[in-house]
Amino acid sequence: MLLAILLFTLMDAAAKGLIDIYPAPQVVWARFTGQAILVLMFLSRRGIVKSLQTQHPKLHLLRSVFQLGATSFFFLSLAYIGLPEATALADISPVLITVGAALFLGERLDGPQILAVVIALIGALIIIRPGMGVFSLAAFLPIACAVCYAGNALLTRFIGSKEAPWGSLLHSALFGCIVLSLALPLFWVPIAPRHIAIFALIGVLGTCAQFCIIRSFSVAEAMVVAPFTYFGILFATLWGALFFGQYPDQWTVVGALVIVASGLYVWQHQTWGQSAKSTE
Numbered sequence: 001m002l003l004a005i006l007l008f009t010l011m012d013a014a015a016k017g018l019i020d021i022y023p024a025p026q027v028v029w030a031r032f033t034g035q036a037i038l039v040l041m042f043l044s045r046r047g048i049v050k051s052l053q054t055q056h057p058k059l060h061l062l063r064s065v066f067q068l069g070a071t072s073f074f075f076l077s078l079a080y081i082g083l084p085e086a087t088a089l090a091d092i093s094p095v096l097i098t099v100g101a102a103l104f105l106g107e108r109l110d111g112p113q114i115l116a117v118v119i120a121l122i123g124a125l126i127i128i129r130p131g132m133g134v135f136s137l138a139a140f141l142p143i144a145c146a147v148c149y150a151g152n153a154l155l156t157r158f159i160g161s162k163e164a165p166w167g168s169l170l171h172s173a174l175f176g177c178i179v180l181s182l183a184l185p186l187f188w189v190p191i192a193p194r195h196i197a198i199f200a201l202i203g204v205l206g207t208c209a210q211f212c213i214i215r216s217f218s219v220a221e222a223m224v225v226a227p228f229t230y231f232g233i234l235f236a237t238l239w240g241a242l243f244f245g246q247y248p249d250q251w252t253v254v255g256a257l258v259i260v261a262s263g264l265y266v267w268q269h270q271t272w273g274q275s276a277k278s279t280e
Helices: 002-019 022-044 050-052 059-076 083-090 091-106 111-128 135-162 165-187 191-218 223-242 250-279
Strands: none
Touching: 002 022, 002 083, 002 223, 022 059, 022 165, 022 191, 022 250, 050 111, 050 165, 059 083, 059 111, 059 135, 059 165, 059 250, 083 111, 083 250, 091 111, 091 223, 091 250, 111 135, 111 250, 135 191, 165 191, 165 223, 223 250
């Protein structure tokens, strides 16, 4: 999970640089097309048709929609707000994953978990500060990304324990590539030769990160590994400062700490609860 978050934040930083020049949907297209090409190349000797076979086609489709939504919402947000702020808002996802695990995977939802959701939303409000001149509708884009990411993570957890990760990678890559390729003429801007390598890098980073996250959710419970996504705030702040000269203000830091605290609270509560059950 840590490697996945490192690679994802590097991909986001590369996307941020391109989105200042090219339409966001074109950058999202590069991310999924690059993944499709890489996975197809890898599976060419192992059997592409066999990798596409699944007992859960509808869940793979829904998971692919969530992944496309998460990437699209986040990349779109980078055109309007800084990388650290967008990442901090998107990092309400671990709390959403915990709630989703209770609602859809049969895990119990209790008072402390509900409280953590409220605390995470308060942290998000601190960052966007409605009514104080810094709020914009663009702030909802990373939050929408967090919702889609949580849905993707829960489905990955459900499917991943039953099927190989390459199948999941291929399904989501082909879905995003096909959908965006059909719409490509609507937003295509010719790519300058000096930017081709960055477009390719986004595909490579996204593929490697997605593989790591699928493996993570396949071998461990979602609520156990989800809190490690908070390292994304640290990584994104570092890349924002190094590459774009963007530094989070004090309220973004405070809001991010509130969101992290809510996620760690849920994780600690769940861990203690499991420990108590194991000793009974």
